[in-house]
Amino acid sequence: MGKFSKFVNWMDQRTGGRRILPLFTALPLEGKPSLRKTLIFLVIALTIFEGITGCFLSMSYSPGVSAAYPSVKYQMQETTAGHLLRSLHAYGAHLIAALLLLCLVERIQARGYRTPNEIKWVLGLLMGGILIIIATTGYLLPWDQYGYWGTKVRTSILGSVPLLGPILKSIALGGPEIGNLALTRFYALHALFLPSMLMAFFLLYLSTTLFLRSGKDEISGACCYWPEQAWRDALCGAGVFLALYVFSVCMPVQLGAVANPLETYPARPEWYFRWLFETLKYCPPPWEFIGSVLIPHLILLFLVLIPWIDNGARNHRKAVILVSLLLLAAVCGLSGLSVWQDVQSGHFKEVALWEVEPEPGFDSEKFYKKECQNCHGRDGSGYLETTPDFSSEDYWKSSPSEVRLLKAILEGVDDQNIPEDERMPAFASKLSPAQAKALLVDKIHWFKPGDRSGD
Ligand code: HEC
Structure with a gap:
């Protein structure tokens, strides 16, 4: 026996490592391998990438009202590849949001929620939601006008929720106003709490993929993840990361003016919340909660319930498709309308004046x-x-x-x-x-x- 295989044996006796690789190669695949299935892989790969770049960013970040902005500026201007790192991290988050939307559409179209996938479906929605909250909490961290005023708008919406709103708002902010405590809280949520939650849910998700389905698929002779799907994922992944890199080099993200609570900045939410922003325009103050709470929760409820609306017993497939398409059209339409109004009113020109x-x-x-x-x-x-x-x-x-x-x-x-x-x-x-x-x-x-x- 060679020295290397001796070492492998030694390790295996102490770690059980030999049984890990087959778990990966025998990962079952529903249906045929295809490019659409790479979407989920891309989200996972990018999320890990965000974790890694985030770790590096945290090495020079300092969460405090007076230190945050200069620390980000220092990170961008003085540290090795600092500006690139921040661009990759920021654009990566936008990319994840876009891929999540595509994933959602793809899963509904492919009926990926049907028995026995109900729990996986709900877990997927939950993880998508957590990812979006991680992204949203990240905007405050550089402590520039964009992040500050954006967060101000978001937390005031949270505060408009009947009954619970003011309590939730003061929990999120650690006080009545956005200050040191809020910044520290958002940082803790962004970098520790939410990623840990995400990891826990992902382990659950992975274990359902590994153990729930393996018995059934062996019998039906379905495909395995390795190697048919794996090379598709690897190829697409390489393409996406290359694009992200080129984009970050050519159009690095900028740091806006430092947050100033006295100068009202015309804040806008991230593109994936534009539709909600537009909806809120049609809900004047006492009815704000219809746009901020009721409508988003009804949509969430619908998404969660899809597997039970369209399953073996009740085949309301058409209803699911119809409502989904209507929702997608409404979201796209409202977002487009919001951007168009901003172009008309010269909002983008005004924002450029700030920079x-x-x-x-x-x-x-x-x-x-x-x-x-x-x-x-x-x-x-x-x-x-x-x-x-x-x-x-x-x-x-x-x-x-x-x-x-x-x-x-x-x-x-x-x-x-x-x-x-x-x-x-x-x-x-x-x-x-x-x-x-x-x-x-x-x-x-x-x-x-x-x-x-x-x-
Ligand atoms: C014909 C006279 C006139 C000329 C020329 C002029 N201004 Fe003014 N400026 C005014 C008046 C009057 C106001 C007050 C406007 C108001 O509030 O109604 C004003 C307001 C301003 C304000 C805004 C102050 C505020 O608090 O909003 C700035 C800044 C300013 N001027 C800068 C300049 C600069 C720089 C120039 C030269 C490039 C200039 N102005 C030329 C008459 C003039």
Whole structure:
């Protein structure tokens, strides 16, 4: 006996390892191997990938209101492949959400929920739900405007639930407002609680796949996972990860402006909650819970009950397909409508203003003298009755948001109470957003009392 097989024997006697490999190769497969079945494999592979990239991200992340944003910035700018890592982690989550939706459609279409798969179906829904909550809790962590205000909207929806709402909200946030405790809680949920729950449910799911079906499939001579399905999974997996990598390199995710509770940011939910966001628009305050609680729960209830609506005894297959298609159409339609409305109202342009960086080298001094000084004055206090006094403390006390000021410069202020020749004109034709931002940072902010000392 060679040294290696001796070692293998030694290990086997202590671990039972030889029986593990056959468990994998004999993994039963329902029906024929096919590319559609790779969907579930892709979700699992990406979830593991998110776990690994998440571990690396956590090595430089610091969950605290004042430390979170700089720690993410540091991670992106200073650590090896840090920006790439964060992009992979963020895009990976979007990809999982998209694949989950495809999985759901595929399973319903293939009747994957029928006897004896009812429990696996429910477990699958549960794990999908947990994955989505993991993704949602992740948005707050970088502590930028997008995550902060998005979470504010989500938790206020949670708070609108009748009776239980306020309690659930204060449990999630650890207090009345989004602060240090909320951030720490979200981090714990995102990185510890929910992934552990997911793992436990996955073990259950795996054991039902392994042990429940193996007896039956051996008799019917059904396919095994290995090697027919395995190479399909491997090939698709390689393709998807390559695409994810290329996408992350070409379009790395950005870090928005740091969270500021005083400046209302036009928050939008992630794309997979757009339909809910749109639904809520049609539910004014006292009826908010219809959109935020009732409708999502009815949909969930329907999904959970599918195996019992369409089974051997009651063949309501057509009803299941019809309701599913209607739901899918409603979700797609509402999402599309929501995006379209945002395009119409200039929401995306406004969001871009929040992210704009001042153009380096722009001659703000010269531009101000030529175009602004006549009204706003040499020292920013303004020559006209109607111009704001940028040199007074009272003006800055109201903490006007950067975006309001940028919009005023680019689009003008159409104030009917002011004589036409004194109104704030629009400068969009003379200034790019980056130049307007430079003007704001170099000139307008410079008038701020207290800030002037440095110059
Ligand atoms: C014709 C006079 C005029 C000129 C020229 C002008 N402004 Fe104004 N600006 C105003 C008036 C009047 C307001 C107040 C508008 C209101 O609130 O109705 C204003 C408002 C603003 C605001 C918004 C303040 C706020 O709190 O919302 C900013 C920022 C600003 N101007 C910057 C500039 C810059 C930069 C320039 C030059 C590129 C400029 N303005 C040129 C008259 C002028």
